[in-house]
Amino acid sequence: MKRFLLHIAHFSCYLLAANLLCYWANQKLYFDRYSTFDGRYDTYLVADSHGHSLDTLTNAFGIFNFSDPSDSYKDMLRKVKYALRNSEVKRILIAADHHTLTTYRETNNNLDRSAIYASREDYPSWYASFNERYLQRYVPLIHGKSRDALLMHIKSLWSNTSRNKSHWADASREYRMSRARLRAGIHYGASKRSKEMEALLTEIIQLCKQQGVEVMGLKFPLSPEYREATNGLGYAPDRIFEKAGVELLDFRAILNRPEDFRDQDHVSETGGRKLLPVIDQYLNQP
């Protein structure tokens, strides 16, 4: 037995070394790419990639962009709670896009990364908390998403896909339509309305209201091609906002030129520069 355990321990050292290497790589490639909170603001934008594409352009309008690609309402709830604990929050702008209420977001999210904004009380059990907050971060060898990020990085080293990507504005209308249809398929193809996401959105709104924080929903601009491809698809969150008596701003159709988008459903820098003054106008109207 002693020999067996010694060999297991010895072999585990090699595994530990491999784990450390993966941990180091994953911190750089995966975890460090997640938003870092800045508590100096009083208005926070929490959204998924639709908000994230505005990058730091929001700063000039006094809004901290606390959005990350693939954030679900569960990730957003953690961020909102964290912001409420660590800043003098006056206003929360929250994504109210139609794909955010699908089951797609139950599986495609950032729970492993937003765990840094969660506390033990946010989990149903000690074990769930330990798993998500520590094991998934510090033991990348058992964490599939870390592995995927690492593999993607290794692939990108020789395929250099980002450089080969054609600009949305330069692409033909047919190409843009095909991309828009593909994206619509990903968002809505096999997805259903998620009761879990609805409940989480309601919880965020109620939490903000309880804390006396103004909350406002945002529907981000979508390219004409994507709007055409998703005609009739999606799960509008309007009823949830209406029921809570919270304002919902719909910007889906305010941008129509290809250069306003970097792809079918994300604004480009040009688009962002057009969108933000409009949002600002809404926020500051008497």
Next chain:
Amino acid sequence: MLFNSLDFALFLPLVFLLYWFVTPKNLKLQNLLVLVSSYVFYGWWDARFLVLIAFSTCIDFWVGNQLRRAHKTSHRKALLWTSIVVNIGMLGYFKYANFFIENFISAFASFGIEMHYSSLQIILPVGISFYTFQTLSYTIDVYRKKLEPTRDFVAFAAFVSFFPQLVAGPIERATNLLPQFYVKRTFSYDNAVLGMRQILWGFFKKLVIADNCAKYANIIFDSSADHNGSTLVVGAVLFAFQIYGDFSGYSDIAIGTARLFGFDLKQNFAHPYFSRDIAEFWRRWHISLSTWFRDYVYIPLGGSRVGKIKTVRNVFIIFLVSGFWHGANWTFIAWGGLHALFFVPLLLVQKNRRYLAVVAQNSWLPSFREAIQMGITFLLSTFAWIFFRAENIDHAFEIIGIIFSEASLAAPQVFPLKVIVYIALFVAMEWLGRRQKFAIEDLSFLNRPLRWIFYLGLLLTIYFLGRFSQEIEFIYFQF
């Protein structure tokens, strides 16, 4: 609890340490630990299912002890039937109730009698087909006086619920596993290392081979109408490797885990895709189930000693029942029936026991004839897998129709080269290890540093090539 989950990664070392360091001197305590661990393992899915397994355990323990005292044949038979009715009744209700009701209604409807019915909301308890067969083996062997009934309830309950093989086999015989609970287990370094190696190989089969094949096989089968014949052939081949990797991978992990606790479980797979005919395939595929049916159904029916017509009948019975055991769907029955059709000609010309030894026993490569035989057997079994995988009989015939249409000559629309390469490497390793119980059983030709490099390499292969973003259940859990 799934083997490929973090829960199990924490559960196994904990139970291992408790087993060997806290309870090693007290056999009863050690068995109790196995029992409690097994119930925790099983209850992790749904604690309500524990009631069923506990009920089945109590019934068979009671029947066993009553059989000890019963001397009259009629009394003994009544006790045996009590166990059979309870176990098969439980299995029948949870697994087949809706199937029978729906088929009765369809049958009445074909005579113009309309009946209204809404499906019963029954959840199929995980592994029920496995543990009911395991407990039945105990009662039948006690009835046949091949086994002394046990007076040790804890040992018996631990035998029924032994966590490594509880939910997907191998289906252990009481004559093999139960006596192992009566004697003190001693830790063996070699056995434990072998166990760890088998677990590692099982994970490779499951996460790298089965789950990668599953990704494409699911795409192809789920939208079969959109694909041409050659694509469906690719899908069927991928499914053949998916189910082999998935199920034999589970068995490897189960057997390896049992070894860590000093138990020796039956071999469940013996490189079935290297079989030269269907009879050999069935001696190498899901061995614990096929031998169960042989010993408890085929032989009591007279086996092959009852004249040709009755022998053929017996073969069809065991293959059809074996198919039905897999699930309440005509597709499984058709799968079993097809295998019976493949098997019967060999039986009739008395060539069903031609190949008992492993192929190419004394050479590196198979002869041309052997290669052709293996190819044909693989194609036959893959053809039958189409029925196994299809949603229903119509779906299976639709797929076969497309495969044998002219469109089959077109290039496949889905051809996952990466996965095909994994399969090729896997088959090569299986071929090299075909004389062993599992492909990497004997690594004594490598010195320790090289062995460790091999283990690390295999682990990194699992890490980089395996699919484990979401825990994917083993296929046989649904049976």
